[in-house]
Amino acid sequence: MKRKTSYSRLVVRGLVYLVAVLIALWILIPIYLITIAAFSPKDVIYSWPKSLFPQTISLETLKFFVSAQYVLPSLRNSVVVALLTLVISLVIGAPAGYALARYIFRGKDIFRIMILSTRAFPIVILSIPLAVTFMKWGLYDNLISVAILHVAMALPTTILVTSSVFVGVSKELEEAATVFGCSRVQAFTRVALPLALPGLAASAIFTFVLSWNEVFAATILTLQNRTLPARLFIQLAASPLPFRFAGGFFILIPAITFMFFIRRYLFSLWGITLK
Amino acid sequence: MNLKRFNWEPYLLLLPSALYLVFFLAWPMFQAFGLAFQADDGHLTLDYMQRMFSDVMFSAALINTVKLIIAIVPLQFILALVMALLMMERLRGSDILVYIYSIPLAISDLAAGIIWFSIFTQRGYLNSLLYGLGVLDKPFLFLNYQSNWPFAAIVLAEVWRATSIVFVILVAGLQSIPRDYAEAAEVFGANWFTRVWRVTLPLLRPSIQTALILRTILAVQMFAVVVAIAGRGMTVLANEAYRWYSEYRSPHLAATYAMFILVISLGTAFIYLRALRVKEEMVL
Numbered sequence: 001m002k003r004k005t006s007y008s009r010l011v012v013r014g015l016v017y018l019v020a021v022l023i024a025l026w027i028l029i030p031i032y033l034i035t036i037a038a039f040s041p042k043d044v045i046y047s048w049p050k051s052l053f054p055q056t057i058s059l060e061t062l063k064f065f066v067s068a069q070y071v072l073p074s075l076r077n078s079v080v081v082a083l084l085t086l087v088i089s090l091v092i093g094a095p096a097g098y099a100l101a102r103y104i105f106r107g108k109d110i111f112r113i114m115i116l117s118t119r120a121f122p123i124v125i126l127s128i129p130l131a132v133t134f135m136k137w138g139l140y141d142n143l144i145s146v147a148i149l150h151v152a153m154a155l156p157t158t159i160l161v162t163s164s165v166f167v168g169v170s171k172e173l174e175e176a177a178t179v180f181g182c183s184r185v186q187a188f189t190r191v192a193l194p195l196a197l198p199g200l201a202a203s204a205i206f207t208f209v210l211s212w213n214e215v216f217a218a219t220i221l222t223l224q225n226r227t228l229p230a231r232l233f234i235q236l237a238a239s240p241l242p243f244r245f246a247g248g249f250f251i252l253i254p255a256i257t258f259m260f261f262i263r264r265y266l267f268s269l270w271g272i273t274l275k
Numbered sequence: 276m277n278l279k280r281f282n283w284e285p286y287l288l289l290l291p292s293a294l295y296l297v298f299f300l301a302w303p304m305f306q307a308f309g310l311a312f313q314a315d316d317g318h319l320t321l322d323y324m325q326r327m328f329s330d331v332m333f334s335a336a337l338i339n340t341v342k343l344i345i346a347i348v349p350l351q352f353i354l355a356l357v358m359a360l361l362m363m364e365r366l367r368g369s370d371i372l373v374y375i376y377s378i379p380l381a382i383s384d385l386a387a388g389i390i391w392f393s394i395f396t397q398r399g400y401l402n403s404l405l406y407g408l409g410v411l412d413k414p415f416l417f418l419n420y421q422s423n424w425p426f427a428a429i430v431l432a433e434v435w436r437a438t439s440i441v442f443v444i445l446v447a448g449l450q451s452i453p454r455d456y457a458e459a460a461e462v463f464g465a466n467w468f469t470r471v472w473r474v475t476l477p478l479l480r481p482s483i484q485t486a487l488i489l490r491t492i493l494a495v496q497m498f499a500v501v502v503a504i505a506g507r508g509m510t511v512l513a514n515e516a517y518r519w520y521s522e523y524r525s526p527h528l529a530a531t532y533a534m535f536i537l538v539i540s541l542g543t544a545f546i547y548l549r550a551l552r553v554k555e556e557m558v559l
Contacts, residue, residue, distance in 0.1 A: 020361045023354070024375045030435060031378070033400050034390045048414055049403035092291045099288035111289060118300060119489075122496045122540050124513050125533040129306035130299070132526050152299040159292055213383030215499040216513065220520055229385050233499060236389075237506055241396070248389030255381035263374045267447050 031252070038062055038249035045242050065246035074231040077143055078212055081227055084147035085211040086204045089158045092151070094200065097162025098188075102171065119156040126152055127217040134221065141223045149221060150211040157210075158203055165199030166192065202265040205258045213255060304537070310530035323531045330528075332510055332518075340511045342426070343501075344494045347433045351490060352483070354434065355441035360471065362446050373446075379439040388503025391432035395424065395504065420508025428504050436500070437493065441486040448482025449475070492540045512536050 033052075037045060041058040044050065065071060099105075100112060126149055134145040169192050177187035218230035226234065232247040239247075314320045327333055358376050362369060379387075394400045395417040402414040417424040456478065460470045476483075498513040510518075512532060520529035 016361065016364055017366060019357065020366055020372055023358055023361070024372060027375055027378060027435065030390045030394065034386075034393055037393050037400075046398065048398040049406040050398065050400060052400065052404065052407070092295055095288040096292035099285040103282070103285035103288075105282065105285040108285070111293070114296075118296065121300060122492070122533070122536050124496050124498075124516050125307050125537045126300065126303050128516065128520055128526055128529045128533050129303040129310055131520070132310065133303070133306065148299055151295065152303075155292060155295060209381050213381075213385075215383065215385045216496075216517065220517065229383060229499075232389075233385055233502070236503060241393075241398075244389055245393055248386050248393070251383055252386045252390070255383065255386070256378055259378055259381035260374065263377065266373070266377055266380075266443055267450065 031256070034245060034249050034252065037245040042242050045245065061242040061246045062249070064242055065250060068243065070226065070231055071228070074226045074228045077222075077225055078227040078229070081143050081146045081150065081218070082208045082211040084143070085150040085154060086207045088147065088151045089154045089207050090162075090200065090204055093155050093158030094162045096159045097164075098166050098192075100159065100163040101166035115156045115159050119160070121153070121156075123149075123153055123214070123217050127220040130217075131220050140221070141225050143222075143225055143227075145221050146218050146227060147211070149217045150214060153214070153217070154207045154210050158207060161203040161206070162196075162200060165196050165203065168199065169195045199265060202262040205262050209255050209258050213251070307530045307533050307537070310527050311534045314527075323527045327528060327531045327535065330515075332515055336510045336512045336515045339426075339501075339509055340495060340497065343429060343433070343497060343511065344491060346426075346430045347437075347494055348487060348490050350430070350434050351438045351441050352487060355438050355445055355486070358438070358442045359445035359449055360475075363449055376442055377439050379436045380443065382436050383499070384436065384497070385499040385503055387432045387436035388429075388500040391428050391435070391500075392418070392504050395428040418504065418506075418508070420505060425505040425509055429501055429509075432500050432504060433494070433497065437490065441490055444482050444486040444489070445479065448479050452478045488543050491543050495536055495539050495543070512539075 036052075036054050038061055039057045039059070040050075040054055041056070041060040042064070044054065044056075044058075045061065100108065130145070130149055131140065134140045134142070139145040173195070174187045174192050177191045178184065182190060213229065214227075215229045215233050218227040219233055222230055228247075229251055232239075232244075232251065236244060311323055312319055312321070314322065362373065362376075366372065392399075397414045397416055397418070399417075401417065402411065405411040405415070406413075417428065419425075452475065456474050457470050460474045465473065496513045497511055498517065501509060501511050501514060513536065516529045516532035516536065519525050519532060
């Protein structure tokens, strides 16, 4: 077998790096563009041609967005809904994840397949009947109703992710704790839980982002108490360009920031194997 | 021998989730069924379905949704595969690359729509760039709904935003394949393309199936991206469900559209489950 010359190997290696960098740019450039749009003053946003390397940075557009009616209340609504979603799905989902990770029991496979099949359940189909139901219950336009729906959307993923977190925490450590006199519950709270905490936090952050980003259900279920994406979506067509760009930037940034914190968990959490 | 005592613990732990999913996932689904096939006085009817099928926007919404899926999903798959294979090359700085490649996981469809709108709009960045390069001397109206440009912009926005999930699934799948196979193939003289085509891809099939079907199901309910870029110039199925609910105040027709989306999704999910059963080592 002939070895390739080191020269052509070098060229291939260079090309591989080139492709990798080009793909990174493909992802980063649109983020850069919305950022410079959000930091441009109004007259620049309306001008043409725009500079791709703006000389002036201005907070005018972002201030205009934040001071617009409804924006701050809907920002608060978004945070409330996302926090509710995060807490409820973790409280309900983590025990199920733990059960899937630790026990062998009849019906486990069926449960897991049901969870898997609901993972991509269309939010559209939940939103409309639940809107009708919440109307009857007097929960329409209430943030709780949005959170309830977001939990239904996030729960299957939470269960799968927390299950893989607990699989990663050695069962032997928990058993050792019981040998040394801990009860079953103590073994969990004192040994397994602290070890699982970073993974659970990553799962919680992901749930937060899921809820923060959701548009369809939030728009259907609310009227006055809109979340930020719902508010932005409703007003989009009637909004001036600076409002749109600042709004897009505004919902983008927290998502990217949170992603940075959970980057280490990406594959260990979302590359969940069935076995 | 003692019979092992029945262990209630796992069932107790699963109970809250199971109840929640029954109440807020399964039950609404039945209600949607009721809304779609039951008139207000309670008798069964196919009126809503007939009205949906004869609605002027229905065929446009269906055709657009299907066209978008056909355009988007294969592109996402190829791009994600290239990205995932790059990660296997042990590049310097691959930590940063992984982070950058997965950023779009956290980006909402609405934000992605607005971002690509800022690029394609008349006084947007694409027109500015083309002017700077001397290709255009005045702004071109890309988002003119009589052209194919809004469609192209939506495809780009979705490929930009939602390729990451395919990428993550494929990388996780690649990591679970022992390197020995590819190394053995290399020893026997297989070049890079042969190794990828004959060894890696067949072993990766479970992940590929999962990723493709998951993406297809999510693409069936595409919504905010389309509205943010094309406005009223183009419609999709989820958008019609939204409009029937919010604008025409008809939960019945909205639910009928939702049922239609569910049927398409279930069709795909069925394949998804079949694929899961066949391959136990399936990566999710």
